[in-house]
Amino acid sequence: MNSTVEELTIALWKVENQISKLVDKYLSTEMPAKSFMTRQTPLLMQRSVLVAKLKVLGARSVGTDSSSQQPSAEYPSTTTVDVDTTERHDTKPDNSTERCLDCGAILFFCNCRKRL
Numbered sequence: 001m002n003s004t005v006e007e008l009t010i011a012l013w014k015v016e017n018q019i020s021k022l023v024d025k026y027l028s029t030e031m032p033a034k035s036f037m038t039r040q041t042p043l044l045m046q047r048s049v050l051v052a053k054l055k056v057l058g059a060r061s062v063g064t065d066s067s068s069q070q071p072s073a074e075y076p077s078t079t080t081v082d083v084d085t086t087e088r089h090d091t092k093p094d095n096s097t098e099r100c101l102d103c104g105a106i107l108f109f110c111n112c113r114k115r116l
Helices: 002-030 036-067
Strands: 091-094 097-100
8 A cells, every 4th residue: 555655646746747847838938038037026926826726627637537436445535625616806917916906915825715
């Protein structure tokens, strides 16, 4: 069983590494560098948001794919993943990041949590 957990951990790490590389490649082609200092902070924030969104999409696809299979008697399924797909608020672009209209924080860091 330990070898299976190790194999799954390594596979997950490889997928996360590939996601990070794809996000970096996307951002480098979509946002050409004017200078490193002017784009560093927004780029890092956008990268973290994109990685988080891709992980959520991956969790959704894993959840739909595994729901059609019967759980193994050897490894019973005891956990479920709930993914919140509701929109947080209406947003407007501000310096290439979305900000909360109520508090002004970047949506990724917003604590208002108001639902539509």
